Amino acid sequence: MRQIIGALCLIFVSGWLSLAGAAEGRVIVLGFDGADSDLTETYMDEGHLPNLAKLRDQGSFLPLATTTPPQTPVSWSSFATGMNPGKNGIFDFLRRDLETYHPDFAMYEIDRKTFLMGDQNRVLFAVALFLLLLLLGLLLGLVFRRPKPLLVLGAIFGVALGGGSYLSGTKFLPEQIPTVQNTRQGDTFWEVAGEAGIRSKIIRVPATYPADPVVDGNLLAGLGVPDVRGTTGTFSFYTTDTRANQLGEDTEMGGKIVEVALVNGAAESEIFGPSNRLLKGAGDVKPKVSFSVDRSADPPTVTVTTQDQTQTFAEGSWSDWYTLELAFTPLVKIYGTCRFYFVASKPFGLYMSAIHFDPHNPPPIPISQPPDFCKTLAERFGEYKTLGWGVDTWALNEERISEKVFLEDVYYTEGKFAEMMTALLDEEDFELFVQVFELTDRVSHMFWRLLDTEHPAYDAALAAEYGDAVLNSYIFMDRMVGEVMKRLKPDDLFLVCSDHGFHTWHKSVNYNTWLVKNGYMTLKNTTPDKKKTLDDLFGQGEFWPNVDWKRTKAYALGLGDLYINVKGRESQGIVEPGEEYDRIRTQLITDLKAFVDEETGDNPVRNVYKREDIYNGYDEDLIPDLFVANNAKYRVSWQTSLGGIPKGLFEINAKKWSGDHCSLDPEITKGIFFSNQPVQTDDVSILDFYPTILKYLGLPASENIDGKPLNYGSE
Numbered sequence: 168m169r170q171i172i173g174a175l176c177l178i179f180v181s182g183w184l185s186l187a188g189a190a191e192g193r194v195i196v197l198g199f200d201g202a203d204s205d206l207t208e209t210y211m212d213e214g215h216l217p218n219l220a221k222l223r224d225q226g227s228f229l230p231l232a233t234t235t236p237p238q239t240p241v242s243w244s245s246f247a248t249g250m251n252p253g254k255n256g257i258f259d260f261l262r263r264d265l266e267t268y269h270p271d272f273a274m275y276e277i278d279r280k281t282f283l284m285g286d287q288n289r290v291l292f293a294v295a296l297f298l299l300l301l302l303l304g305l306l307l308g309l310v311f312r313r314p315k316p317l318l319v320l321g322a323i324f325g326v327a328l329g330g331g332s333y334l335s336g337t338k339f340l341p342e343q344i345p346t347v348q349n350t351r352q353g354d355t356f357w358e359v360a361g362e363a364g365i366r367s368k369i370i371r372v373p374a375t376y377p378a379d380p381v382v383d384g385n386l387l388a389g390l391g392v393p394d395v396r397g398t399t400g401t402f403s404f405y406t407t408d409t410r411a412n413q414l415g416e417d418t419e420m421g422g423k424i425v426e427v428a429l430v431n432g433a434a435e436s437e438i439f440g441p442s443n444r445l446l447k448g449a450g451d452v453k454p455k456v457s458f459s460v461d462r463s464a465d466p467p468t469v470t471v472t473t474q475d476q477t478q479t480f481a482e483g484s485w486s487d488w489y490t491l492e493l494a495f496t497p498l499v500k501i502y503g504t505c506r507f508y509f510v511a512s513k514p515f516g517l518y519m520s521a522i523h524f525d526p527h528n529p530p531p532i533p534i535s536q537p538p539d540f541c542k543t544l545a546e547r548f549g550e551y552k553t554l555g556w557g558v559d560t561w562a563l564n565e566e567r568i569s570e571k572v573f574l575e576d577v578y579y580t581e582g583k584f585a586e587m588m589t590a591l592l593d594e595e596d597f598e599l600f601v602q603v604f605e606l607t608d609r610v611s612h613m614f615w616r617l618l619d620t621e622h623p624a625y626d627a628a629l630a631a632e633y634g635d636a637v638l639n640s641y642i643f644m645d646r647m648v649g650e651v652m653k654r655l656k657p658d659d660l661f662l663v664c665s666d667h668g669f670h671t672w673h674k675s676v677n678y679n680t681w682l683v684k685n686g687y688m689t690l691k692n693t694t695p696d697k698k699k700t701l702d703d704l705f706g707q708g709e710f711w712p713n714v715d716w717k718r719t720k721a722y723a724l725g726l727g728d729l730y731i732n733v734k735g736r737e738s739q740g741i742v743e744p745g746e747e748y749d750r751i752r753t754q755l756i757t758d759l760k761a762f763v764d765e766e767t768g769d770n771p772v773r774n775v776y777k778r779e780d781i782y783n784g785y786d787e788d789l790i791p792d793l794f795v796a797n798n799a800k801y802r803v804s805w806q807t808s809l810g811g812i813p814k815g816l817f818e819i820n821a822k823k824w825s826g827d828h829c830s831l832d833p834e835i836t837k838g839i840f841f842s843n844q845p846v847q848t849d850d851v852s853i854l855d856f857y858p859t860i861l862k863y864l865g866l867p868a869s870e871n872i873d874g875k876p877l878n879y880g881s882e
Contacts, residue, residue, distance in 0.1 A: 192658025201608025202665035242666035248353035249857025249872030253782025615826025665838035675804035727830030796832035
């Protein structure tokens with residue numbers, strides 16, 4: 168009896184302690200990519216953001232220290248893990264291959280694994296086909312009481328078809344299939360919470376693809392989810408305008424510009440689907456598409472037909488979604504969705520969005536957890552974009568769509584996720600809710616030129632019409648905050664944040680060109696490199712064809728990363744580790760800080776960071792040796808990010824993509840932090856969310872993190 172009483176007491180005390188340490192309220196976090204601290208404060212003071220102002224007054228508002236570099240996947244990975252980028256391994260959009268020096272996507276890595284019996288699959292399929300037809304012949308023989316002749320007939324067909332399938336190669340069963348692995352290291356705070364029994368909903372947080380299982384929770388992956396081509400968003404533009412630049416070529420941002428010839432108002436073409444990497448030499452999967460233009464209609468219309476789906480829509484309007492069946496083999500297929508916008512009837516111009524993974528037919532590599540959660544959302548809310556970079560900045564930057572069309576797409580895209588947010592919050596079946604919206608970042612990238620009258624792309628007429636585009640994206644943010652505030656309970660902790668701030672971008676800096684001019688890189692000849700494109704990146708095009716690695720000390724890749732060509736690390740390295748390595752790095756820092764734009768007298772470089780000064784616990788083979796941080800108005804060029812070496816040091820940025828943050832100094836690129844409860848600090852970092860959230864939920868944080876928990880109230 169004494170033992171029973173003791174056991175009951177132990178159970179009671181354990182339960183009481185568990186309850187005492189448990190959270191009394193929920194934690195809700197809203198993230199807004201690229202919301203700038205200074206701009207947010209200005210808009211609040213002007214009365215445009217009443218909900219955020221109310222949140223500031225009842226709790227806290229502070230500039231949020233971001234990561235180095237201040238990039239979306241980098242910052243949100245540190246947000247999720249509480250670890251510095253060196254430790255969690257996400258330090259840029261791109262990383263390099265030590266053997267080839269090629270750039271690759273940093274948020275995940277693609278590999279291949281043997282499927283079934285690998286190179287014996289065609290034998291397996293041939294034998295299976297033979298046995299199936301033999302069995303069919305036997306069954307038919309028994310049914311019709313003629314077993315011998317029908318069995319022989321089945322054997323003949325089995326040998327013919329099985330032998331034919333063997334000779335034709337692996338058309339039905341591939342030898343290998345691709346695999347994708349998230350490269351981010353460390354546990355996320357929602358994974359830790361899930362293991363402790365905390366129910367969560369995680370919607371569109373960047374760097375969550377492929378979607379890892381969440382115990383007792385739901386997750387829809389954000390930035391990092393590719394389109395079906397494996398890119399960040401390949402749009403297509405079909406046109407009869409043979410004068411159009413880049414006709415028949417890939418644009419720098421990866422778009423496909425396709426010439427079509429209208430005969431009696433009709434034309435046929437193809438859709439650029441995924442590369443068939445299951446079968447050797449199979450090329451791209453390209454469904455047929457046809458167009459029929461009626462210019463006599465008012466307004467003119469286009470009829471688009473593909474895979475037995477036909478829609479007619481007017482000039483200046485969108486189609487509904489098309490569902491595409493994309494077959495790699497007769498047995499292996501995926502499904503995608505796309506929609507069109509009829510830009511103009513004469514000359515004919517038709518925009519097609521990137522092909523998203525169809526959420527109604529979950530892809531083999533999960534974009535949600537559980538894997539069919541994306542389907543559940545589609546059944547509740549209708550078709551939505553699954554691509555991580557959901558807003559098509561690329562098409563506007565290449566001037567294939569207008570500002571009006573872009574903004575329509577922005578609010579269509581984010582409106583769907585806003586609808587999801589309010590419905591999921593109303594269910595109240597969670598203790599932890601996190602959702603990230605992208606529009607503040609994407610609109611700022613594309614419309615900053617209309618806030619800055621000195622920007623090379625400033626247009627007074629466009630500013631009169633769209634000068635409030637950035638403000639309106641912040642008003643959308645404020646409205647989302649208001650929706651959450653309506654649903655808060657007394658003990659809930661509500662946090663609002665962004666991953667970084669924003670700056671105007673007047674000039675691009677070609678760092679590899681600078682390295683050549685300053686003796687750190689040597690070229691084989693003076694022939695300029697061919698312009699690199701995003702399609703080169705995802706299609707593994709040719710890189711560095713003109714670099715003499717045996718006489719090159721340093722090279723630039725990614726958005727502000729500098730690497731020393733180290734002997735024994737890089738495949739063709741020449742710089743000795745130790746004294747020579749230190750000397751070259753020190754000289755690079757001195758020279759870059761002294762670098763002056765002779766046209767303006769400005770210093771493009773504000774700071775250069777050694778990796779050991781900003782990171783700890785990093786892989787020395789992975790992390791760049793130096794990070795170049797720009798002053799406002801300057802950013803690393805697109806060509807440098809892909810390993811390009813243009814002729815000039817600078818390029819005037821007269822593009823629509825006119826604001827940026829990627830290679831800016833984090834000291835001047837701070838994001839936002841709001842809390843509905845006052846915090847006892849003036850210094851908040853994006854690394855602090857992980858320990859703060861777990862602390863509020865009554866859970867311990869890992870000792871391996873770099874963030875600090877924030878104190879609330881009288882703590």
